[in-house]
Each structure stands twice: as structure tokens, then as C-alpha cells.
Amino acid sequence: MFEFSAASIEIQARLAAFMDEHIYPNEHTYAEQLSAAGNRFAYLPLMEELKVKAREAGLWNLFIPPSHAQYCDHDGFSNFDYAPLAEIMGRVLWSPEVFNCNAPDTGNMEVFMKYGTEAQRAKWLSPLLNGDIRSSYAMTEPQVASSDATNIELSIARDGDEWVLNGRKWFITGAMYERCKIFIVMGKSDPDNPNRHKQQSQVLVPKETPGLEILRPLTTLGYDDAPIGHAEIVFRDVRVPLENVLLGEGRGFEIAQGRLGPGRIHHCMRLIGAAQRSLELACKRATSRTTFGRALSKHQSVREDISRCFSEIEMARLLVLKTCLRMDEVGPKGALDFIAASKTSVPLMVQNIIDRCMQIHGAGGLTEDYCMAVAFNYARWCRQADGPDQVHQMALGKMIINRYAPEQD
Numbered sequence: 001m002f003e004f005s006a007a008s009i010e011i012q013a014r015l016a017a018f019m020d021e022h023i024y025p026n027e028h029t030y031a032e033q034l035s036a037a038g039n040r041f042a043y044l045p046l047m048e049e050l051k052v053k054a055r056e057a058g059l060w061n062l063f064i065p066p067s068h069a070q071y072c073d074h075d076g077f078s079n080f081d082y083a084p085l086a087e088i089m090g091r092v093l094w095s096p097e098v099f100n101c102n103a104p105d106t107g108n109m110e111v112f113m114k115y116g117t118e119a120q121r122a123k124w125l126s127p128l129l130n131g132d133i134r135s136s137y138a139m140t141e142p143q144v145a146s147s148d149a150t151n152i153e154l155s156i157a158r159d160g161d162e163w164v165l166n167g168r169k170w171f172i173t174g175a176m177y178e179r180c181k182i183f184i185v186m187g188k189s190d191p192d193n194p195n196r197h198k199q200q201s202q203v204l205v206p207k208e209t210p211g212l213e214i215l216r217p218l219t220t221l222g223y224d225d226a227p228i229g230h231a232e233i234v235f236r237d238v239r240v241p242l243e244n245v246l247l248g249e250g251r252g253f254e255i256a257q258g259r260l261g262p263g264r265i266h267h268c269m270r271l272i273g274a275a276q277r278s279l280e281l282a283c284k285r286a287t288s289r290t291t292f293g294r295a296l297s298k299h300q301s302v303r304e305d306i307s308r309c310f311s312e313i314e315m316a317r318l319l320v321l322k323t324c325l326r327m328d329e330v331g332p333k334g335a336l337d338f339i340a341a342s343k344t345s346v347p348l349m350v351q352n353i354i355d356r357c358m359q360i361h362g363a364g365g366l367t368e369d370y371c372m373a374v375a376f377n378y379a380r381w382c383r384q385a386d387g388p389d390q391v392h393q394m395a396l397g398k399m400i401i402n403r404y405a406p407e408q409d
Contacts, residue, residue: 002321008081013100015059015088022050022094030094031368040226041217050098051131059099061129063106063266068113071129079262079324081268087317090273092371093378100131104173104229107263108135110244115247115255120204126183133181136174138205139235139256143168147391149256150196151352154187154235156203160261163189163203163245165211165238173385176217176229183205184236186252193250200252204244211238220381223374260386261332261339267382268320270345272313274375275350279309281370282357289362296360305356312353316346340396344389351379 004012026046033044052268058073062085066076077085089096096102112125127133144151154167167187174180182204189201207210245404247255258277285295296302318384323338332339353375358365365372383389 002080002325003080004083004084008077009079009152010085011059011062012084012088014057015062015085018054018057018059019091022053022138023092023098026050027371028093029360033321034226037227039178039226041229042227043180044227047097054098054100055131058093061100062129063101064109064113068110068301071109071113071125075359078328079265080321080328083265083321083324086269087273087276088265090270091277093270093274093374096270097228100129103263103266104133104137104265107135107259108182110262111137111184111246111255111259114258115251117243119243120246125205127181134174134177134179134228135182135184136177136207137259138169138175138183138185140171140174141168142170142232146343147388149186149253150199152186152188152200154185155191155301155316156185156187156189156201158242158249159239161242163201163237163242165203165205165240168232168234170232171218171230171384172233173225173274174228175214175231176224177227183207183212183233184246186256189249189252195301197253198250200247200256201249201256202252203240204246205235205238209238209240211236221377223377235382249306258332261336264325264339264343264386265320265323265327267385268316268323268342271346271350271379271382272317272320274371274378275316275353276311277374278354278357278375279306279313282306282309282360285361287341302360305360309353309356312349316349319345337396337399341390342397343386344392344396347382351376351383354379 026398030044031045032048035039037044061072062077063082064072064076065078070077086101089099089101108126109128112121116125128135139149139152140146140211141153144153146152154165154169157164165185184202185205186200186202188199190199193199213234213236215232215234217224218232220230286302286306287295314396320342323335323342326335326338354372358372358376361372364370367373
């Protein structure tokens with residue numbers, strides 16, 4: 001029904017082999033290095049070792065599409081061909097960085113590819129593509145409902161040959177990472193513009209710019225997602241040159257729409273990998289533990305949970321693949337219905353799948369001895385990331401109603 005390209009099939013096999021040889025055996029080492037680090041947001045030695053091996057293996061920047069193949073060492077992968085690759089990487093939540101395919105950097109690199117000037121690409125995109133630095137995307141704010149991007153209040157004011165930024169951001173993924181060197185910041189540069197979608201701009205702010213202060217790391221369900229992390233940030237009279245604007249003044253909303261669609265699907269791809277691995281672990285657990293004189297796998301309730309997990313993973317995977325095909329055919333803007341359907345269905349479905357698998361593991365499923373608790377947290381915060389479920393459901397519902405019962409003039 002779905003046929004991947006020969007290039008994708010080859011990389012799937014090589015990527016799976018790399019995971020078997022280098023990623024799964026190092027999960028414990030990664031956790032030990034993170035636990036022993038004086039700074040939980042420091043760069044771990046193991047990550048550098050694995051990145052070198054991944055690059056030597058030709059498993060680098062796999063997210064780049066054919067339209068931007070000049071930025072990678074392969075011909076580029078369509079959304080459809082990339083989906084199984086992201087799923088494989090998603091089986092271990094920290095592994096996408098090994099292949100330079102982690103959020104938020106993939107989305108930020110695509111922003112530079114699509115909207116950056118040659119000077120901006122040379123300064124920031126090149127080191128990002130090399131994996132030398134990391135980046136962050138600063139959009140969400142604590143004092144307004146940022147699910148409506150036009151609510152954004154951070155001020156971006158022109159003063160001579162500079163932009164001056166004042167405001168606050170939070171849940172900014174990647175900001176805590178010591179290797180994060182550049183922020184893409186969205187704010188209002190023209191608040192009086194009658195077109196609410198032309199009020200915003202996006203500018204580049206180096207992390208060490210005076211006036212930019214990281215107030216604190218933020219947790220999600222108690223997880224700090226180190227070493228990448230999430231942060232609350234304040235901007236106090238932060239000054240950057242006018243040439244740091246992306247695409248042009250008043251184009252911020254346009255950039256956000258172009259960036260967030262593919263990013264939502266990348267999360268869904270990775271989540272399916274986390275769910276698939278959780279199911280495999282649950283099956284092994286069910287056959288190795290006994291209660292009331294028989295294996296867990298012999299109990300009807302356990303078999304029902306396993307069957308539901310399998311069915312829901314297949315449904316989620318098929319929806320994501322269809323979404324990817326649609327995006328490849330007509331672009332993200334033409335696939336908004338399927339992107340919204342995936343965004344509102346897959347994270348919730350994966351959350352429930354992992355919850356069942358945790359239950360089969362008993363109390364152990366709640367611990368860091370297994371991958372499920374942190375994966376559950378990831379699925380849960382994905383329901384807020386890049387817009388909460390309710391906003392996408394509202395937009396999708398309106399779209400579908402108008403499709404089948406268009407309003408009359």
C-alpha cells in the first residue's frame with residue numbers, strides 16, 4: 001500500500017543497525033553521564049562520540065528534503081521517506097541529536113534554509129548543519145495564551161539601525177543547553193497594523209547578547225528534559241542589528257506557519273517509535289512475569305491491552321504516512337487538515353499506549369529503569385507543543401464543516 005524509496009529502505013536498515021550497535025547499548029552510559037554531570041545542561045562526552053560515528057556512517061541530517069539537498073550529503077528525503085527514519089530514532093528519545101535530527105534544531109535549520117539571507121545562513125546554518133552549535137525558537141509567553149500567535153506581546157521596536165527587544169518567553173526548548181548559541185525570537189514589531197497577521201516579526205538573537213537572561217529551567221511532569229531543557233527567559237532592552245530580522249519586518253506569522261507544520265509531524269513520527277518500543281517491551285514483560293500461577297500474557301486483560309496498543313500504533317502510523325504523502329504532494333499549507341488530525345490524535349493515542357505498557361510493567365514502569373515514563377512525558381507535552389490540541393481541533397472542525405456544508409452568502 002505504501003512504498004518507500006530504495007534510498008529510504010537502505011537508510012532504514014543502516015539506521016536500525018546503528019541503533020542496535022551504538023544506541024541501545026549506551027542508554028545506561030548516557031543516563032550515568034547525565035546523572036554525574038555537574039551541569040545537567042552540559043554537552044555529554046558520549047553524544048560527541050556517537051555523533052562522529054553517525055556522520056562516518058552517512059546517517060547525518062536525514063531530515064533535509066530534496067528541495068534543500070544542497071545542504072546535505074544525500075539527495076534529501078521526502079516527508080514520507082523520512083517518517084520511518086524518525087520513527088526509528090524516536091525509540092530512544094535522546095538519539096535524534098546523534099544524527100543531527102533533533103527538535104527544535106531541525107525546524108530552525110529549515111527556517112534558515114527557507115527564509116534566511118546568505119549572511120544569516122553562513123553564520124548560523126552552517127554550524128547547525130555541522131552539529132557544532134544548537135539553537136532555540138522563542139515564541140511562547142507566560143502572560144498570554146500563545147496558542148493564538150497574534151497574542152504575542154514581546155516588543156520588537158526599531159531604534160536607529162537596531163531592533164530593541166523587551167518581554168518574556170517561557171517553555172523555550174533548547175534554551176538551557178550550553179551548546180545553544182542562537183535564538184529565533186518572535187515578537188510584535190507593528191502592533192497597530194490593522195492586519196493582525198502582519199504585526200509580528202522574527203529576529204535572530206545570539207544567546208550571549210546583553211539583556212537576555214535565562215531565569216530558570218522548567219520541568220514537565222517533573223522532567224527537566226536535560227541536557228536540552230526548557231527555559232523561562234526575559235529580554236530587557238536586548239539590541240540586535242536590523243539585518244538580524246528574518247525574511248522582513250511583519251513576516252513573523254508567515255514564518256511561524258511555515259515552520260510549525262512540518263515540526264508537528266516530526267514529533268508524531270518520533271512518538272510512534274516510542275510507542276512501538278513500549279509495546280515490544282510490554283510483550284516481553286508479559287511473557288516473563290507470572291501472577292496467580294500463570295504468565296501475564298495468559299491473562300485476558302493483558303492480551304486486550306496489547307491488542308489495543310498494536311491496533312492504535314498501526315492507525316497512528318497510517319495517519320502520519322498519509323499526512324506525509326499529502327504534504328509532499330501539496331505542501332504543508334495544503335495539508336493543514338491532515339496535519340491537524342495527526343497533531344490532535346497521535347500524541348494522545350501514544351500517551352494512552354505507553355500508559356498501558358507502563359501498567360503491564362507494574363511499579364517498574366514508573367521508574368527510569370525503563371524508557372516508558374520519560375516517553376509518556378514526551379507524549380503529554382507534545383499535546384501542548386506547537387499549539388494545544390484544542391486550537392487544532394477547533395480549526396480542523398471548522399475546515400471539515402465548511403468542506404461538507406459550506407456557508408451560504
